[in-house]
Amino acid sequence: MARKTTDKIIFQNVDVLDAGAKGVCVAxxxxxxxxxxxxxxxxxxxxxxxFKKRKAYYEGKAIKINSYSEFRTEPVCQHFGSCGxxxxxxxxxxxxxxxxxxxxxxxxxxxxxxxLPEFEPILGSExxxxxxxxxxxxxxxARWLTEKEISTEGEVNDRNALGFHIPRMWDKILDIEKCWLxxxxxxxxxxxxxxxxxxxxxxxxxxREHEGLLxxxxxxxxxxxxxxxLIQFFDDNQTERELILDFLSERFPQITSxxxxxxxxxxxxxxDQDIQLYKGRDHIFEEMEGLKFAINAKSFYQxxxxxxxxxxxxxxxxxxxxxxxxxxxxxxxxxxxxxxxSKKAKKVIGVESVPDAIAEAKENARRxxxxxxxxxxxxxxxxxxxxxxxxxxxxxxxxxxxPRDGMHKDVVDMILKIAPEKVxxxxxxxxxxxxxxxxxxxxxxxxxxxxxxxxxxxHHVENVVLLEKxx
Ligand SMILES: C[S@@+](CC[C@H](N)C(=O)[O-])C[C@H]1O[C@@H](n2cnc3c(N)ncnc32)[C@H](O)[C@@H]1O
Numbered sequence: 001m002a003r004k005t006t007d008k009i010i011f012q013n014v015d016v017l018d019a020g021a022k023g024v025c026v027a028x029x030x031x032x033x034x035x036x037x038x039x040x041x042x043x044x045x046x047x048x049x050x051f052k053k054r055k056a057y058y059e060g061k062a063i064k065i066n067s068y069s070e071f072r073t074e075p076v077c078q079h080f081g082s083c084g085x086x087x088x089x090x091x092x093x094x095x096x097x098x099x100x101x102x103x104x105x106x107x108x109x110x111x112x113x114x115x116l117p118e119f120e121p122i123l124g125s126e127x128x129x130x131x132x133x134x135x136x137x138x139x140x141x142a143r144w145l146t147e148k149e150i151s152t153e154g155e156v157n158d159r160n161a162l163g164f165h166i167p168r169m170w171d172k173i174l175d176i177e178k179c180w181l182x183x184x185x186x187x188x189x190x191x192x193x194x195x196x197x198x199x200x201x202x203x204x205x206x207x208r209e210h211e212g213l214l215x216x217x218x219x220x221x222x223x224x225x226x227x228x229x230l231i232q233f234f235d236d237n238q239t240e241r242e243l244i245l246d247f248l249s250e251r252f253p254q255i256t257s258x259x260x261x262x263x264x265x266x267x268x269x270x271x272d273q274d275i276q277l278y279k280g281r282d283h284i285f286e287e288m289e290g291l292k293f294a295i296n297a298k299s300f301y302q303x304x305x306x307x308x309x310x311x312x313x314x315x316x317x318x319x320x321x322x323x324x325x326x327x328x329x330x331x332x333x334x335x336x337x338x339x340x341x342s343k344k345a346k347k348v349i350g351v352e353s354v355p356d357a358i359a360e361a362k363e364n365a366r367r368x369x370x371x372x373x374x375x376x377x378x379x380x381x382x383x384x385x386x387x388x389x390x391x392x393x394x395x396x397x398x399x400x401x402x403p404r405d406g407m408h409k410d411v412v413d414m415i416l417k418i419a420p421e422k423v424x425x426x427x428x429x430x431x432x433x434x435x436x437x438x439x440x441x442x443x444x445x446x447x448x449x450x451x452x453x454x455x456x457x458x459h460h461v462e463n464v465v466l467l468e469k470x471x
Contacts, residue, residue, distance in 0.1 A: 009050045009058070011035070013066060016028050016044040019099040023087035023459035029129055035060050039081060041091045042099075043069025071095040076129070077180050084144065084167040086180070086457035097122045097453060100284055100461035103453045104430040108465075112434035114441045120450040122309055128456040130183040131304045133221050133286075137162050137190055138268070139197075139214040140173035141203040155217065161206045162194040162217065171207040180457075189229060193217055196247050204241055213240055216268050219444075220257075220295065223305050226284035230275065236262045245278050246318050256280045259297055271298060288312070288413035291368050299360060300333045304454045311426065311452045311462055312340045313400060318424045318448055318466040321345050325396040328420070330380060330411070335361025337399055338373050350375045350393050351383055381410040389418055397422045406432025412439045420444055421466040428454075430463045445470050 011029050018026040019042055027048065034057040037048055046068040052261045058344035075081075075089040088096050101122040108116055125131060143161035163176030175194075178187050197204065197214055205212040213235045220228040229248060233241055241260065248256055258279040261270060275282070275297045283296040288309050295301045302308030315337060319327065321344035329338040332350030334357045342348050342365075350373060352358050358377040365373045374392075376383060380402075398420045400407060406429065407415075414437075415423060423444060427433035430451075437446060444467035452462045 009053075010047060011050070011060075011065070014048050016040050016042050016046060016069070018042055019088075019459070021090070021459075026158075029058060031366055033057050037062055038087065040065070040088070041069040041072045042095075043071050046275050047274075049115060058160055061089075063404065068367075073325045077164075078175060078178065079176060082146075082166065082174055083164055083176070083384065088456045088459060093124065093128050093456060096456065097124050100453055100459070103459070104461060104463045105448070107430040107434040108437065108446075108449065111431055111432075112437040114434075114437050114439075114446055117444055120448065120453040122453060122461070123307075125304060125307045125310075125453050125456050126302075127306055129180040129266070129408060131456065132181040132225075132428055133301065133305050134303055135179065135182045135186060135219050137176065137217045137219075138165060138173050139212070139216065140171070141204040141206050141212065142171055142173065142208070143309065144169075144172045144174045153321050160194070160198055162190055162197075162204070162214075182219065185227065185252060186221060187253060189219055189227075189248070189255075190217060192251055193231075193244070193248065196244060200240075200243060202244060203235070205234055210234070210266070214244075215263065218270070218278060218297070220284060220297075222284050222286045223293065224285050224287050225254070226256045227252070227254050228243060228259065228284045228297065229255050230259040230270070231262065232268060232273075233260060233262045234264060236264075249279050257282060257284050266386055281419065288336075288340065291341075291364075293334065293364050294360060295334075296356075296360070298356060300354075300357060302336070302454065306454065307454045311454065311464070312337055314452060314464045315424055316341050316344065318450075318464055319344075319397050319399060319422065321397065326393050328395040328398045330397065330398065330400040330407075331402045332361060332375065333357050333401075335373060335375055336419060337401060338375070339368060340368055341399070342370050342373050345397075346372065348373045349395070351380060352377060353379050381408040384411055384414050392420045395420045397424065398425045399426065401426040402432075404429040404432065406436050409439070412436055416440060416443050418470055421469050425465045425467060427463050427465070428460065430461070433463060437467070440467060443470060444468065 014027045016027045020026045024036045025040045046062040048060040048062040049063045050058040050060040064415035142160045161173040163174045166172040190275045203212040205215045215234045216228040216232040261273045283294040286293045327345045327348045329350040332352045338348040338350040358375045359376045448466035
């Protein structure tokens, strides 16, 4: 039954049927259209109010939950619902895995339209909280107010915040007291930085006026116990800068890398910034199977390191190396997969577009005493060409781990041209992976598929596919 209000519609007693793209759930309106609803769980029965109407679907929000799904669980985080970071915290972990696996299957089936083997069961993460090794928090003097604060009479004076952007609101920051994603001492560091800054009248960034001292705080942790902290300042005020950095270094002796940057640009990305070392080393170490990887402030490293190990093991297993193979590792980043499989290969060639990452890959390989890996820098669609193959040889096994957009068509064409016996395709976006598999279907058969969950409490999922050349 539908009651109409202006242009918003209320549908009552609607069943939530599925969990869809971007972690939003799916229900069906009485007129047959799909309704996308966040913050609910499949199995809930809800009253929903729409706020957007499109030809094929509505977007809405639950205004009442009539009955709760058996797959619901109590979110552990006090910020759940406002933060937007862990959308599935209200769903049991086994059920999260079920929907992740389903999404991969649907993408490969519907977009890829390729013949599929039976999936190997999704590999869940042992750590379902405190699994992330990198968090970035923003300072703001425009704290997001709670509904209670807004409804209470009187002015709110304290508007300083250190936390996360409210989804789709670039200038509003949710103050975070406890985040369940990064292990200790992440919460303590953030909360102590905030307390010290407020007590010492250090100015939090004003995102509208572009003024203030404190802009962002990045914390990186490693399974080795090392900790990196980077504060991004807007004002170039040495006295205040040293005040807070000295405080941090004394209060948290476990920080092995203390860095800062002064950035007066419009945006706060660090990639084009000159990072300054204040104390310790400019990098921390991560370790995996005895291999050491140095991570600096700008390095990419898989954000769930324990589960990255599982992902790499699946990748190595799918590659089925015997020690005699020439292996290519496309989109190698800092060469972690290349080094991880190198003991079981004759030679590994890694290719990546970020020069710093390749410099680190070489340095890490040297430090790990690996001498059968070579790394090359450049845009894949340009570097990975006939000349490159003539120089380095046709690989027996090609591992590819592209960014979310998947592989460029020229890269896919080149793979088809050289046609290695095996391709192991690691992907963080099974929709683009499915598109690429479709392009390769005439030459390659999908023989193994195993999704791996790197990001519990979110809808994100990695997927590993083994392709073998058709005979
Ligand atoms: C998903 S990451 C994979 C990193 C690595 N395999 C790992 O596990 O750490 C994708 C990598 O592709 C690189 N990349 C993105 N676009 C590229 C391009 N056009 N050519 C080469 N590398 C690219 C990124 O810099 C990034 O390091």
